[in-house]
Amino acid sequence: MSHHAAAAGRPLGVGILGAGPVTQAIHLPALARLGDVLEVRHIMDVDAAVASSVAARVGAKSSTSMDELLGDPDVDIVAICSPHHFHADQVIAACRAGKKAVLCEKPFAMNGGEAARISAVSAETGVPIVVGAMHTFDPGWLAAEQNWGNLPDTAHTIRSSIVLPPNARFEDFATEIVTRPAAGRPDFSDIEVIKAALQGGIMGLAIHDLPLVRRFTPDFEQVEVLQARHVRPFGYTVSLRTPSRVIELRAVMNGTWKPEWTFEAIADDSALRIDFTPSYVQAGSAVATFTRSDGSETTSFGPYGHNGYEGEWRELAGLANGTLQAQSAQTLIDDLTFALSIAEATVATGAADHANATRTAGVSA
Template structure:
């Protein structure tokens, strides 16, 4: 383990929002990093949930962001609240003088909000990480270091996700408290279809969109060619970004054979990465780079992208390492928003069908 993690006492972590992601993903990840990070404060608007979850890790609990931000034991804040609160909470954390902030995706809902966050981060010097965990996965990082000229020759990208519904993972991972049941939806209603497409892109596809953008220099002009929902939850979206064809597919159903595969295919080389599902703490992704009849296999390594996020946060809070640039975070968000907006705009309000060829500029 590097010396930066061994120096000094563990850094204190405060978490805004004690829902399933906190309970089944972040707390188990942090439990493996107690030499560098210590959970000290859990906030949730539901006092029973806050107390129960905090009790698992011996942390303080509260029901207000202000109380958590005033806690001198909290060095790093993780924002795991509903997305509509993210921008204001990120800014409040920066203004409170915390050492680093992790915000679950999306960290803003408009480009203007993202620019405002960037300005406050620059003003206060507080680094921000957005929870696109695959960008911190050792399998992805190893592939990035080894793929040579692949980004310049890629013509096709695929992100394919087949998962059980999140509660199935959550029930295996921990005793979830405070879960909010999903409302019943009429999947023939055009407005419901639009909401499902928007949610699919901004809630699930967004995990891989920073990876997609690594291979799409002309991302600013996105043309969505086809978009439809899959039952009971999922999507099929085909698009182009410049000269690159992109396929985004996801299905969440009753399967227990989870699969999360990212592919980037070029003229003379190709990358395939098999990611572990978010709720499965089973090490990193495994990557394959095929070139000239040879296959380079990278990984799996000992930890996944969520643990990688926290390791990076510890570095940044100790004043070492380089945070993602504000430009990168803003462009990642604009890319996701442009795809979601274009997909939604394809839905015909008259009968809920999907038309073709709608273009949106990011």
């Protein structure tokens, strides 16, 4: 018992692979508020100068080698904040290194094959993996979950709606998944640019809400994209359906509107609306509101004292010290498969729509 008390007195050590904007703007401030349970001990980045300057801010070691970080006995939890195509291999290496928990920024894999490999290694090593879908850790979402009753079974319409101010930082985050021409404005007459923009929109922005959508879509395996349009300069409008659900995904960057990020699930007798704060900034928790269809009753939950980024780290601490049970890796795989299939169908439908529009324009000209 006394041994356990001694261990409990020392915060768990965090090692971070990748010291870019997400690490600096999101994870370090969130971890700073949880200093009694978590402490950053090691930061790795391929750029030695970035690694050492970011590590110096938090009094951590720095290195340019993943193996050095994974071999550091002071690191209990590994956060993977590197470019997407490294995620799968780094998750697997961290599990094999015998760490207590792994956080991987989304998407944790680029295809189903990688996801299956991760799942197998997680099962074999017993290391819990958390994917950084911070909305699912937001106390506003968790309050909705406690109070929604049978809404996931009765909802007929689900909507994710995102309005962002034109902000280079948002754009970089959301599109780091696609390679963009380095200079000048994208050429929207080029079908490859449209496809990349749609892929980046779904896997960079919509992906935050797709695990939420999936919770309200029992027949999610039968999802079909009806319409997909690229919205300039950076956005999308996608209509989908399953045999029992209508799903609408929308995003736009617009200088004239205030930022807004909402998730809605609507049934005949009641509706849930969650107002999230914009991603990639530290801006407080979501607020969940339930409304009865006759307007007789509205109940709100939130805002709370912490946000989803902090919630994610609290979860990791609980998993690492054994007080929380990990969700199955299958959930993460289903979330990823759902996102990838929507992205793929969105790109195909959007490309066909673009080709038709171009042909029609050619005829009328």
